[in-house]
Amino acid sequence: VRKDPDRNFEFYSAKMRQDVLEAVTLERELKQAIKDGAIVPHYQPQFDTENGNLCGLEVLARWPVEQGGMVSPGRFIPLAEETGLIHPLMEHLVDSVLSQISQWHREGFLVPSVAINVSAHQIRHHRFFDWLFEQLSHYDLGIDALTVEITESAFLLDFASVQSILEALANRGVRLSIDDFGTGYSSLSYLSQLPFQELKIDRAFVSEVDSSQRKRAVVKGIIELARALELEVIAEGVETESQLSQLKILGCDSVQGFHLAKPMDGTSLTAMLPPDERK
Numbered sequence: 001v002r003k004d005p006d007r008n009f010e011f012y013s014a015k016m017r018q019d020v021l022e023a024v025t026l027e028r029e030l031k032q033a034i035k036d037g038a039i040v041p042h043y044q045p046q047f048d049t050e051n052g053n054l055c056g057l058e059v060l061a062r063w064p065v066e067q068g069g070m071v072s073p074g075r076f077i078p079l080a081e082e083t084g085l086i087h088p089l090m091e092h093l094v095d096s097v098l099s100q101i102s103q104w105h106r107e108g109f110l111v112p113s114v115a116i117n118v119s120a121h122q123i124r125h126h127r128f129f130d131w132l133f134e135q136l137s138h139y140d141l142g143i144d145a146l147t148v149e150i151t152e153s154a155f156l157l158d159f160a161s162v163q164s165i166l167e168a169l170a171n172r173g174v175r176l177s178i179d180d181f182g183t184g185y186s187s188l189s190y191l192s193q194l195p196f197q198e199l200k201i202d203r204a205f206v207s208e209v210d211s212s213q214r215k216r217a218v219v220k221g222i223i224e225l226a227r228a229l230e231l232e233v234i235a236e237g238v239e240t241e242s243q244l245s246q247l248k249i250l251g252c253d254s255v256q257g258f259h260l261a262k263p264m265d266g267t268s269l270t271a272m273l274p275p276d277e278r279k
Ligand code: C2E
Pocket: 044, 059, 060, 061, 072, 073, 074, 077, 093, 117, 118, 119, 179, 180, 203, 236, 237, 238, 239, 256, 257, 258, 259, 263
């Protein structure tokens, strides 16, 4: 085998250049997509384990591209965060969500709390929440229309400042949910110092809840912890009937996952909403 370090270098640098080019192209396309309003909210239903009723919705960003394709949020959300495009992106997305909720109200539907994902970058950006409160009143919606999901990793750095931001939000009545619980390093003492109302058990644990006694014990422990801290507990990524029945036995309050319903656009979701009997 002929070894040629220079050629190797060229090969790698070409690959690196390719990656950079792709990222730059994607960034340009993302910017344009946000401007065009091409990124749209989909909604994944959440159900009460006790009565099976719809009890919440999670907003998941979708970027449809030609021929029925989709750019995955796992790809464009991190890019949006790195480039600061997360701010215009979320403003566009949340604005469509609030407009959709108020339309559902006008049509006489009972709309459960709608959860939005707020990234670590955004939580430190005070303007976002000022803007959010203004938009809520613009659409004549109460603060309880929304739940804010924040991943564990958001408060790894700079705990004290994130804590004070979360406290300010909680004082204004924002319902806070801790996302991806169990995947980060959040210590139990941190958790008890933050004003969350809901804990979301990550799919990594949910997928193992029916596979062994030991794994079930971990989920059981998380649910007991949530109970002790008076948090509601939801399991995400529920894919099978057997996971669902284990979660019911363990006393999980609500569930979300492909087994129950996939994320769908607002029009499809409308068919799942109950009428508002108070009207
Ligand atoms: P996440 O917040 O943990 O969202 C749950 C992800 O699990 C979603 O992926 C959802 O489609 C997927 N999922 C739901 N049920 C199941 C299931 O039963 N099995 C499996 N395997 N997956 C399931 P998605 O939509 O690709 O989003 C990925 C991540 O991108 C989200 O993870 C969230 O961190 C981020 N993301 C999505 N939309 C937004 C957004 O509007 N803003 C921000 N900041 N982040 C977002």
